[in-house]
Amino acid sequence: MIEAKMLYKNFGASVAVNDVSFTIPDGQITGVLGRPGCGKSTIANILAGYTASSGGSVSINGYDIERHPRRAKAAIGYLPANNPIYYDMTVREYLDFLSRLHRLPRRQVPGRIAWVSDIMGISEYLPHLILNLDRGVIRRIGIAGALINDPPILLLDQPTAGLSPADTREIREILKSLRQDRTMVIFSSYLAEVLELCQHVLVLNGGKLIANDSIANLRALAGDKNRLKLSLHATLDQLRRILSSMESVEDVSAQPGLEEGALDVILESGVDTDLRPQVWAACARENIPILEMKYLNVSLEEIFLQLTGKIQGGD
């Protein structure tokens, strides 16, 4: 379990992390989301024990990172942003070095290297000099390094930043396979990544924690509704008849469409209601052609922008 209490970090007059508190229970996959420069990496570095906080405390599995750094750090695997690595080593040498740094018993080292290499799909690169490998493989080596001590907690700062779409997809698939029985914190600026991998989200803005909730609750927090856009070949009377049979519709707006005789309609309903089958059935009854039908839902991206925008506006 990770517990951060009133974390504060300043560099002179500039405040990077401002009174951030959260608890990440065992086994939860949490995304820390925010725009670049919002304090994500600073928090990652504080949790990993690299940076000292100016105030507040961090406890890893019950051990304070400042008072019991060895015990706290032993529970953590950390992939820092930009994936620092010794490029002049071969992959095997690098993983061997990290195993010894983490004081794995000598007899366990070859088995552990084989295990992480297998998980990360880098077995074939073990004898290769890291310098000669491509960026996607090097990132996988970085994650393998974070896994070398088989830590119960994995902190990954920007695990796919700067990678090609193919490499990004591969790494995300690997991370999905690592989620079982492990607490994972993914620091990312990519909403899609957090949505795909995480159950819970912490949203940061300007060093402050502005949301700490499950993804579903975050949608509700931003006042989400299902908004269905229709383009119908119908008159307003026909639209009224359709709507009279649809009790789930909470709000309606309509205006003449671009095509002659067309009507552009937006229907709002609760987040759990899918209006599309009802619309289709009602239009079929009235013999009304549906020219277009699509959801205009507020995406999490919009929610994220709304949340961060609100705070910026408030400042």
Added chain:
Amino acid sequence: MRAVYRKDLRSHFASASSYMFLAVFLFFGGSYFTRFVLAQNTSEVTEIFANTSVLMVLLFPFLTMRSMAREQQIGTDKLLLTGPLPIVSLVTAKLLACYTVFLLSLALTAIFPLLVFAGGNVSAGEVLVSYLGFALFGLAVISLGVFISSLSAHPLRAGLVTAICLIILWMTDSILPNVANPALHSLLSVFSLFGRLEEFQYGFLRLSSILYMLSFAAVFVLFTCKSISLHRENKV
């Protein structure tokens, strides 16, 4: 600690700076040996160290400048400082890796007294004391260099500052005999690293000098640990 020591030692022998250190050290050692011992037909082997100690001012920075600064420059200090290794073990490992390269080059110079032993009369005790003094001097200077390297993320800058500090220490010893003020004299004596080395070169084995060199090294190991801890306050 052994992991970092092995990594650093390997890194020393994968970089040009350590080879440059070895080559220049042995070249000048050999030159002085030829010039002062062979050419003048004497058995004063310790003269080599008397002359190379000044040269060391310019050579030691090559050995120490990368030790901490390079890790900060490429960001791998994050790997080291987020592992379970205590800072003092990390610093000691880095210091010992540099020191091993130095001891290796020192060991290679053993050929000079051995040559004189073969064909002349040399006081073995004097030579051993001289070697001990130089080994302790190396430890002290390397600890200073590692400390300066921990202050910067630029190896060249760290090397330059180390060289400047060593020149100041060397000059302090040069001006020390001319300082009349007793208070200032005793203050400057604290920094008399080269003066202590001279004692060994004359064959004086003093516990106070041994303790001075060891304390000098220990103080800078502690300073390095403190510097890394303080750096944690300013890391993003």
